[in-house]
Amino acid sequence: MRMLVTGGAGFIGSHLARRLAAEGAQVVVADDFSSGAWTNLVGFKGDVATCDVAADPALLRRLGPFAVIFHEASITDTTVMDQRKMMHNNVEGFRNILDAALEWRSRVVWASSAATYGRLPAPNRESQEPAPLNVYGYSKLAMERLAEQVRPRLAWPIVGLRYFNVYGPGEDHKGRFASMIHQLAKQMLAGRRPRIFIDGEQKRDFVHIDDVVEANLLAAKSRESGVFNVGSGSAATFNRVVLELNRVLHTSLPPDYIENPYDFFQTWTEADLTRSREILGYNPKVDLAGGIDAYFASGKLGK
Ligand SMILES: NC(=O)c1ccc[n+]([C@@H]2O[C@H](COP(=O)([O-])OP(=O)(O)OC[C@H]3O[C@@H](n4cnc5c(N)ncnc54)[C@H](O)[C@@H]3O)[C@@H](O)[C@H]2O)c1
CATH class of the missing domain: 3.40.50.720 (NAD(P)-binding Rossmann-like Domain)
Known part of the structure; x- marks a missing residue:
């Protein structure tokens, strides 16, 4: 076909x-x-x-x-x-x-x-x-x-x-529009503290x-x-992403909180999957920890 x-x-x-x-x-x-x-x-x-x-x-x-x-x-x-x-x-x-x-x-x-x-x-x-x-x-x-x-x-x-918020191998070309998972990992791999907007409690549905x-x-x-x-059907805070990245990268870098310059920033996104499940049969399988593990295993997390 x-x-x-x-x-x-x-x-x-x-x-x-x-x-x-x-x-x-x-x-x-x-x-x-x-x-x-x-x-x-x-x-x-x-x-x-x-x-x-x-x-x-x-x-x-x-x-x-x-x-x-x-x-x-x-x-x-x-x-x-x-x-x-x-x-x-x-x-x-x-x-x-x-x-x-x-x-x-x-x-x-x-x-x-x-x-x-x-x-x-x-x-x-x-x-x-x-x-x-x-x-x-x-x-x-x-x-x-x-x-x-x-x-x-x-x-x-x-x-x-x-x-x-889609994440995984093959997004590096997107630069500052790559997933925050990738961008924060990149900073941490360079030995820098991960920069996130104050207070890191904004939530995203990372899929x-x-x-x-x-x-x-x-x-x-x-x-x-x-x-x-x-989406994945659940939202995680940026603070949680930093925790997961420290775990997988074997680092202990605390967040560096910065002011948010954007006036169109979404503070909490989370997909209700009721219709996607019922009509498409969509059933996401990868949770945040598992997804970050798989990304790391691909050799492309933050690279
Ligand atoms: N990645 C995410 O988290 C996310 C979230 C919401 C929606 N989307 C949507 O998913 C789609 C794919 O996004 P992505 O993350 O792979 O981004 P991406 O930038 O990696 O891919 C977009 C591709 O479209 C190409 N393109 C742009 N304009 C074109 C045109 N006029 N003709 C032909 N090619 C063109 C670009 O060269 C690029 O390869 C986009 O429609 C995006 O808006 C992505």
């Missing part, structure tokens, strides 16, 4: 592309290499197209048809304030993907974000009225609304996945990449359209 993974040079897309190929699919990666890393694709043996899905719909069309499209391509720097750039890349890119899916009769699974929740009280449920705090979160909300408009004309259910890949595979078989939370 032919499958397209957009954003396949990125963190999540490259894991997905390798997994789909390992399961026997004929996978094409489309990525404009604006933020991804070719190093993520060294083990991937399929076709890699250098394609900006927002700017080059003609090349996108030449790659098809595909039975399934996994759309991960996006600007993932959440501090980009250039509205035109963010909206064009994320929303118009998605519009091109949906146009192609209509023509090819493809299934579409695509990446939304927990950023659509903003500061809404946790645990976050899909029924909450979205309240993004930045244009990145708004672009994902606009994509959700676009998907809803196109849904009746698509051949198959379309599923958007609201990822929470391991293996669970996120699994959620995508389940979404590709969903009988229902919609947007679904993809």
Whole structure:
């Protein structure tokens, strides 16, 4: 079966592309290499197209048809304030993907974000009225609304996945947008105290990449359209992350608490997984300690 993974040079897309190929699919990666890393694709043996899905719909069309499209391509720097750039890349890119899916009769699974929740009280449920705090979160909300408009004309259910804080090997290229698990480990491996915002009690739902890949595979078989939370289902504080990292790295570095410069910072995110469990059959398996152990064992934690 032919499958397209957009954003396949990125963190999540490259894991997905390798997994789909390992399961026997004929996978094409489309990525404009604006933020991804070719190093993520060294083990991937399929076709890699250098394609900006927002700017080059003609090349996108030449790659098809595909039975399934996994759309991960996006600007993932959440501090980009250039509205035109963010909206064009994320929303118009998605519009091109949906146009192609209509023509090819493809299934579409695509990446939304927990950023659509903003500061809404946790645990976050899909029924909450979205309240993004930045244009990145708004672009994902606009994509959700676009998907809803196109849904009746698509051949198959379309599923958007609201990822929470994904972590695991292959995210180093994301720099300060890599997971805090990776960033703090990097500081600690350099012998520095881990810098976190005062008072370290902010909570995040950290979800391991293996669970996120699994959620995508389940979404590709969903009988229902919609947007679904993809998290671990529980939140951990940054202080707890530092504890786990000290354990696995055999260090004893206390947090270095710093002022928070962001006015759009989420203080507590946590996925309510009721709908994802019921409708997609999603059942995350990796807890924080186990996920950090596995990351360390991969040799890529903080590297
Ligand atoms: N990692 C997380 O914690 C997280 C959380 C919520 C949502 N998401 C979403 O998941 C998806 C994957 O994120 P990631 O963490 O792998 O980020 P990433 O930056 O590693 O991957 C995104 C990829 O998309 C590519 N890209 C960007 N614009 C493109 C375009 N117009 N055409 C083709 N390729 C383009 C980039 O080069 C990059 O390889 C994104 O849609 C992101 O918004 C991620």
